Amino acid sequence: MKDDTAKNGYRYGGAEIPFDPADVWNLPDDPKATDYPAGSEQRTKVDAFNRAYSDILRLLQKTFDGDPQQINDSLFSMGRLRRVGTQVVSTTNPDTGKQLGLTFEYVPA
Numbered sequence: 001m002k003d004d005t006a007k008n009g010y011r012y013g014g015a016e017i018p019f020d021p022a023d024v025w026n027l028p029d030d031p032k033a034t035d036y037p038a039g040s041e042q043r044t045k046v047d048a049f050n051r052a053y054s055d056i057l058r059l060l061q062k063t064f065d066g067d068p069q070q071i072n073d074s075l076f077s078m079g080r081l082r083r084v085g086t087q088v089v090s091t092t093n094p095d096t097g098k099q100l101g102l103t104f105e106y107v108p109a
């Protein structure tokens with residue numbers, strides 16, 4: 001909270017922010033697509049995320065290379081990336097009991 005009497009102009013205060021550890025996803029540390037068996041449901045979801053992520057990077061590159069109209073497609077694709085990413089992290093890996101991880105690996109076109 002803003003507080004002019006506090007050393008840095010702010011202080012901790014206000015209503016308590018509820019926290020339930022049961023609502024925190026258990027994500028793997030530094031996941032890679034190769035952590036998931038080829039052809040498995042887990043790998044299919046992670047690969048779909050990586051393709052969507054790479055598509056955005058390619059669209060942004062086109063935008064910054066002089067085709068500013070590509071920014072609209074980039075923004076649309078960001079919504080898709082969110083949906084695909086949510087599908088990934090909301091899936092529990094039966095081999096580890098953890099959620100699947102987003103790997104952010106570039107996939108060539």
